[in-house]
Amino acid sequence: MNPETAASSSVPAVPFSDDVWEDLLNYIEEKRVIPIVGPELLKVDTEKGPQLLIVWLAEKLAARLNVDVSLLAQPLELNDVVCAYLVNHGRREEAYTRLRTIMREAAFPPPLPLRQLAEITDFNLYVSMTFDPLLEQAINQVRFGGAANTEVIAYAPNRVVDLPVERDDLQRPVVYHLLGRLSASPTYVISDEDMLEFVCALQSEHLTPEKLFHALEHNHLLVIGSDFSNWLARLFLRMTKRRRLSDPRDVGEILADSHSMRDVRLVSFLQQVSVRTRMFTGAEEFVAELHRRWMARRASAAPVGGSASPLRFLPPAREMPENAVFISYAREDLPAVQKLKAALDAAGITTWFDMDRLESGDDYDRKIRGNIARCSFFLPVISATTQRRHEGYFRREWSYAVDRTRGMADGAVFILPIAIDGTTESDAVTPEKFKAVHFARLPGGEPPPGVSPRLNLPSVCSNSFPPAAHEPHPHDRGTRRHR
Numbered sequence: 001m002n003p004e005t006a007a008s009s010s011v012p013a014v015p016f017s018d019d020v021w022e023d024l025l026n027y028i029e030e031k032r033v034i035p036i037v038g039p040e041l042l043k044v045d046t047e048k049g050p051q052l053l054i055v056w057l058a059e060k061l062a063a064r065l066n067v068d069v070s071l072l073a074q075p076l077e078l079n080d081v082v083c084a085y086l087v088n089h090g091r092r093e094e095a096y097t098r099l100r101t102i103m104r105e106a107a108f109p110p111p112l113p114l115r116q117l118a119e120i121t122d123f124n125l126y127v128s129m130t131f132d133p134l135l136e137q138a139i140n141q142v143r144f145g146g147a148a149n150t151e152v153i154a155y156a157p158n159r160v161v162d163l164p165v166e167r168d169d170l171q172r173p174v175v176y177h178l179l180g181r182l183s184a185s186p187t188y189v190i191s192d193e194d195m196l197e198f199v200c201a202l203q204s205e206h207l208t209p210e211k212l213f214h215a216l217e218h219n220h221l222l223v224i225g226s227d228f229s230n231w232l233a234r235l236f237l238r239m240t241k242r243r244r245l246s247d248p249r250d251v252g253e254i255l256a257d258s259h260s261m262r263d264v265r266l267v268s269f270l271q272q273v274s275v276r277t278r279m280f281t282g283a284e285e286f287v288a289e290l291h292r293r294w295m296a297r298r299a300s301a302a303p304v305g306g307s308a309s310p311l312r313f314l315p316p317a318r319e320m321p322e323n324a325v326f327i328s329y330a331r332e333d334l335p336a337v338q339k340l341k342a343a344l345d346a347a348g349i350t351t352w353f354d355m356d357r358l359e360s361g362d363d364y365d366r367k368i369r370g371n372i373a374r375c376s377f378f379l380p381v382i383s384a385t386t387q388r389r390h391e392g393y394f395r396r397e398w399s400y401a402v403d404r405t406r407g408m409a410d411g412a413v414f415i416l417p418i419a420i421d422g423t424t425e426s427d428a429v430t431p432e433k434f435k436a437v438h439f440a441r442l443p444g445g446e447p448p449p450g451v452s453p454r455l456n457l458p459s460v461c462s463n464s465f466p467p468a469a470h471e472p473h474p475h476d477r478g479t480r481r482h483r
Contacts, residue, residue: 016280021293024220024254028122028294031168032251033220036127036178037135040225040257040283041113044106053132054078054227057102064098065090082191097184103132110138113225113284116291118142124170125163125215128177129226131188136175143173147317150174154181154188155209157201162209167219171334171355172315176212178202195232203239216240221253222290225283226260233266237274245274252276256286313342320352326375327353328397330385336420336445337381343447351379365396372400380434381445382419387429402433413437420445 027033042053058076062069065085072080082095110118111134117123118139128135136150143149151170154177155161163174179198180188189195201207221240228236237253238245253276260266261281270277280286320326325344329337337353344351352375354368372378378401380386386394405414417430419439428435 016278020278021289024290025293025297027220028120031122031124033123033222034125034127034167034215035117035123035222035224036129036226037114037117037224038129038226038228038257038283040227041111041117041287042130042132042134042225043111043113043284044108053108053134054130057099060102061095061098064102065095079191093186095190096186096188099190100182100184103182108134110134110141113287114138115142116287117224119291120294122294124173125167126173126175127212127216128175129179131177131180131182131190133182139173139175144314144317149315149317152181153177155198155202156180156187157197157207160207160209163211163215166211167215176209178212199235199239213240213242217242218251220251222256223253224256224286226255226257228260233260234269237277245277249276252278254278254280254286256280257283313338314345316341316352316355320371320375321350322374323376324350324352325377325379326372326397326401327351327379327381328394328401329353329381330383330389330392330394332385333381333383333420333445336383339445340379340381340418340420340442343442343445368393368397369400372397373404377413378404378415380415380417380430382417382423382428382430382434382439383421384423387423387427390429398431398434402431405433416440418442 024033039052039054043050044053044056046056048056052075054077055075058078058081059069061067061078062072062076062081062084065081067081067084067088069076069081069084072084082092085095086092114135115138117126118135119142121143126135126139133152136152139150140146140148149172151164151172151174153161153163153174163170163176177188179195182188186194189198202209217240223236226233226236233255234245241249243249253274255270255277256279258281261279267279270279327337327341334355341351341353352371380394380398380401386392389395401415405412408414415434415437417425417428417434417437417439419428419441420443423439425435425439428439
């Protein structure tokens with residue numbers, strides 16, 4: 001703990017009113033809130049009982065580096081361990097690779113507060129102030145059954161690493177490690193010197209992740225479980241808001257941790273200067289209450305009287321599952337494809353499509369060609385867009401699918417075209433092989449109300465169909481050709 005904080009008298013905590021919670025939930029539902037997750041939320045079960053991960057790591061790192069901890073302040077901090085190691089002429093790089101080994105061997109499950117934050121599905125961007133992988137693991141566990149569908153991005157002082165698109169256009173949840181991510185290389189913060197380098201780089205004109213900072217500037221922030229010192233807290237707020245904290249602004253922040261309210265100077269500064277900043281005592285308590293209220297609101301909004309819930313789109317895994325149905329589409333049709341995937345998922349049909357649409361490079365092409373060679377069915381999405389575009393990577397995918405059918409028996413069903421608008425078989429600008437098959441029609445990618453998407457597709461499109469009967473693509477490396 002910061003010595004200045006420890007010496008300060010405690011400020012009486014003022015509980016949030018129901019109106020404050022309701023306002024926060026409204027902002028969250030409108031996706032105008034970004035959680036910034038700090039180390040206080042990472043309490044893990046160790047041989048000594050529950051401990052903060054950062055303290056446990058400091059103890060383990062000291063043991064690995066043979067650092068005498070008897071002269072160090074308790075509880076241990078990584079910075080103190082690293083500095084003591086360097087004083088004894090240790091190599092700085094060894095601390096980072098040892099930490100990576102320690103974390104890999106520990107294999108801690110994600111703590112409850114991280115899982116609770118992950119369940120709040122209105123959050124699509126999380127900023128992590130720690131280097132461990134527990135937050136992305138929590139999101140993958142809660143939302144994707146353990147599949148690695150969360151986008152993970154880490155800042156580094158020597159290069160700009162930004163969000164791939166503007167925050168409103170993100171198609172999958174993103175965890176952005178603002179202070180670097182666990183690695184064998186010294187590319188993340190474990191010491192005060194590291195923190196200094198990261199803060200200087202983040203404020204540099206040429207090293208600022210602009211899309212991320214634009215999102216932080218224009219959204220409400222939940223700074224949960226930070227271990228910021230008095231001045232670092234002020235600097236962080238100023239850095240994210242990119243203007244004087246006393247200037248009028250439409251968004252605010254909540255600081256929820258165990259020490260900010262005990263720091264009289266920090267509280268006084270924020271009360272006088274940053275009137276849009278609120279403070280809550282206890283990071284875990286804040287997350288638990290937010291989670292409880294969000295779940296209660298979600299339950300109260302659930303449909304009654306047997307009406308169907310809206311289908312939930314889950315982004316496809318980065319790697320195609322075995323025997324999945326491959327969806328091929330033009331990028332302009334992505335919203336309809338998302339609805340189509342949600343409907344097929346709800347019907348128990350495993351689907352996959354490439355959401356990143358890289359459309360370049362030999363490695364990418366081999367990956368897509370290999371996926372088409374081993375998918376169970378191929379669903380080309382036909383639309384006015386595909387009619388208009390006579391060039392596009394989706395047409396290459398169509399060609400690979402037609403090539404695969406050449407090794408199949410007559411009458412074998414593999415290509416199942418889906419029309420998402422009024423495009424007809426006779427008018428469709430598609431390979432002749434497509435026109436020989438009746439087009440299933442799902443306007444906008446959605447089945448008619450009350451109708452299962454399994455019934456809208458040919459009956460062969462089910463997980464029970466034996467995909468091994470299909471012929472692998474002859475160019476797919478490592479597959480066996482059937483005679």
